[in-house]
């Protein structure tokens with residue numbers, strides 16, 4: 477059902493911000509398909525982040541949501557997706573909301589969860605100012621290739637999934653480490 481990624485060599489860590497071990501573990505659980513445990517870990521991290529690192533919280537909620545949905549806890553998963561997306565809107569991070577929201581919708585459709593996909597589409601639509609949408613499409617053009625995983629926390633990285641600090645440097649949205657494109 478899900479793709480397994482080959483194991484990679486050890487993670488490099490030099491000059492990176494402090495990464496909670498639980499975050500690395502949560503990503504690992506997710507990649508290994510331990511969705512229930514991954515969900516629990518991401519929920520804990522997300523709740524903790526809400527107070528301490530509000531800028532990380534949305535991504536952790538979205539990840540908790542994905543873990544829940546992959547593990548069959550659809551209702552819980554949708555609630556987490558909703559939390560993550562509305563948080564992004566509150567923080568006015570519309571680009572992230574647009575991209576990650578659409579990814580969630582695509583994933584739900586791929587799993588046959590069409591009612592849930594429609595629900596999330598509605599959340600995106602209600603939280604995304606119309607004038608922002610057209611501007612966003614431009615931003616998504618060519619970006620350099622990133623390493624497949626964050627060297628600090630082990631999150632799987634996709635070029636569309638990260639926040640770009642400049643032309644070649646992206647920020648891992650789970651731990652805040654800078655990641656350079658090639």
Ligand SMILES: [Zn+2]
Pocket residue numbers: 626627628629630631648649650651652653
């Ligand atoms: Zn990271």
